[in-house]
Amino acid sequence: MMRKSKRPGKAMTWGHFLLIGWVAFAGSVQAATSERPNVLFISMDDFGPYLKGYGKEQVIAPNLDRLMERSMTFDRAYCQMAICSPSRSSLMTGLRPDSTGVFNLATHFREKVPDVVTLPEHFKQQGYHTQAVGKNFHPAFSFHADVDGQPNLDDPQSWSAPLWLPSPPRYYHTEAGIADAKKVFARTRMRADETPDDWENYVIRGFATEAPDVSEDVLYDGQVTNRALQVMREVAALEEPFFLGVGFLKPHYPFIAPKKYWDLYDRNEIKIAENNFPPRDAPPISLQVHWPEARAQSDVPDSGAILPEQSREMIHGYYACISYVDALVGRLLDELDRLGLRENTIIVLWGDHGFSLGENSMWAKLTNLEMSTRSPLMIALPDGRGAGRHTDALVEFVDIYPSLAELAGLSLPEHLEGTSFVPLLTDPQRPWKSAAFSQYLRRAIPNYRVNPLAIDTPLGYRDYPKTATMGYSMRTDRYRFTLWQEDGNPDVIRGIELYDHQLDPAENVNIAGHPEQAELVAQLTQKLRAGWEAAQPRS
Template identity: 30%
Template sequence: MVKLFAVFLLLVTGHVLAEAGPAKTRQNVLFLAIDDLNDWVGFLDGYPGKVHTPNLDRLAASGTAFTNAHCPAPVCCPSRAAVLSGLYPTTTGIYTNQHWWKPNLPDLRTIPIHFRENGYHTVGTGKIFHHTAGNNPPIQWNHFKRAPFNDNGWLRHGDPSYPWTPPKPRPRNFPYSGIKLYSGEADWGVLPQAEHQYDDSLVADFAIDYLENLSQKKLGKPFFLACGFFHPHLPWYTPRRYLDLYPPEEIHVPENLPEDLDDIPRPGRRLAEKKSGDLRRLRETGRWRTAIQHYLASISFADALVGRVLESLRNSRASSNTIVLLWSDHGWHLGEKGHWHKRTLWEEATRVPFIISAPGTGRAGQRCAQPVSLVDIFPTLIELCNLPPIRNLDGISLVPWLQDPAKSRQRPALTIEESGHVSLRTLHHRVIRYTTGEWELYDHRTDPSERTNLAKDSRHQEVIKSASRWLPQSPSAPAASKKSFTFDPHNFTWKRKKTGEIIKGK
């Protein structure tokens, strides 16, 4: 009861504070989200070979690159809910993809709600919240253009999670990869269509059209434009020219080190073992290298789409008065620690690209190596855009680090896994605390690949003690699952099965 009251107080207090705020000139916001993108981008040097991300690298050179940024959760829905609310899963109870935030927390203030209610024209397209039905209520936006998810419509059509996907016949040569893995979306290849017909190309087209026609819109207010790309999330379908950037013989494959898990507690090994059958099949069939090639191609495709949108912004009348913020919801393992997926608490799953380019703030091309979390995005935008503050957010504003990227930060970046396991990333260390009371500890100054667990070394206990004071003290219980509600995708309402209560989303 105390926990519920605390969340209620947070929601109500945030709403009250939003009623009044300074009437200052506010900058526009271009909010760019990328899906499943780990640190394999040029400016982060996560990939040992050459990765082609010229547009992300150019954006990093024009603003502040946070090189020690980490996701709040290692899977899509809870990470995105945390980013858009500024609250960790341990505050909201949104821990998995099987949770809807709106029917569980109907008064929750999200970034688009706060911007819309404080004088912004809020528009969006693509994957901002989790992409399945029910995660992105229209009530938040002046206008939102859904992604069609037609690239593999034969898989998604008829699935209640994709009620707006049109039917499409199943290709004779599906799966394009030639190998059946854990789900139909675990595929890769070149679709028999032009580049401009890909789903993500249409997402970019919407954002570009909006920026190119600003003068005709006569909004009389600043805009918040959210543009979310699905690549490099599976399936890794890309136009041929991006595959050609990565000759198979030049692909770097992670080392196969079975002993890397020997000093890891059992809960950590369980995380690594999820989807391990896929990795075994890739190795046995000789397709591991090819799969990595397609992930890299998907990264470069996403980069090109970001570049198109940024070019449109540069050519628009809003170019000198727009904050550009780019982030990825979490990373991805491609065989490191014997894992092929996300959902872990190691560097491959938590470290993500995060860039802020804000006119008049900081020096172009500066880098911040201090640990930051994506839950810091909301309070940062509030300060940059002179919006009314919201009390009790889990994140803090990064404006001080935009002004001085070398400024020390004691607060670690938390990543919370659905079982309640927590990673705490500091400037030099990663500490992982499992619900069993077991620990992992890595020193990134000497062990950037996180191969030697120092948790039982008496010389490092102070590091664990210092980090542990940041652990969530009273984590929320998991929110009611999707099975607790009946969702109407056309009216965008939820009906709570036990009580019959209706929650409206538009």
């Protein structure tokens, strides 16, 4: 008896099973991917905690204020090193500076840890589209083209698409303005044995402040914003979730913002720092009293104090820059809402380190003091966890990597040297780290020469040590404690700092040398040298 042949197309072959399995698998992957939250990763350069929510009532930043209302705000968040590239390299790798080997603006972290998986790279490997606009790592900007051999410190393998930077410089000057700046620079910077050809080789940065009457789109950060909005619209149409880094340059020197943001403030009402003097009894090596970044601006005096009138002008400019970026952040938030992405996007905003506006007699960062190491950090979640709340738990920028990975449902790489702060989002007052750690390297100056652009070199120390000095700093709930020791030789101590934040929150008096503090200094020395692992929260 002949078997009846089956109609074509009805047989269930292994190919069909494989196809059905693949469709089911692909569907489950797509569903899992689409359920993962997007990440909008916003950074501001040289941005200290200057917002109303941090107690700075004079600063006008309504959009950052409303983001803070939607966010958990970390009132005591600390960078690992108060200078751009080391701080950003640490945050983006989840490694501390001693592990990245980055202590300056010229070293790429991949020179020491070539195979490390960065924060955006980890998201990329887990199915995210990662893209960056503006300064996220520390790239070589087009306006630095006249600095010989400045390396590009971006990390292309972290991103799904090439980094985008505007082509115009971040400085806004007319030709006449540049000429005036060069005249001032020549008059104040030339030594007796120099000629104009010598100072022409410097980068002429122009004036410390400027208020051009231009559209916000003309300046660098406005162009970053326009590109970020375009990218946001593009990535919103993708099937995979996105990690979008938007890096603003302001309020970094020089303090230049469109005039309308200057007009928000009455300069006569600008308050200058009350503690415009170095901490008493602080070791000289701990201070950055010559503020090379500030003095690189042509109209800042080459030595001596900045007088109150110019202090108000510079603070006015810094605040105007914050207000300018605030408006740009507002455009990002509005577009996120317009695209319907708010319900599935984590928003993180951070400053790469703090900044002093005359406090402790400084106009910079580059120290281990509170004003340099403390910076804003806020995170807004789609489910509203932590919204409008603050925590004074000690957190570190190396904690951002594991926290975002956990919030996105990603595994945690083994190399991380931070701790996820996710538990704080539901319980901001829970016991947490007993200390946060920062460090700063004072490099050796074997051949002293005044260079206003050597921003990690304290100017004026002609008797500076001929070997590098590393300052290791620890912020506990009550104290800031710092040991300055010969780099690589912890037995050679060149300075000790101890500030009691319960009695002296402005860090005006170093009490490390007071005899009655000897036992406390010994205890804190032991705790500092036990390191970050010993300070982790107990489960």
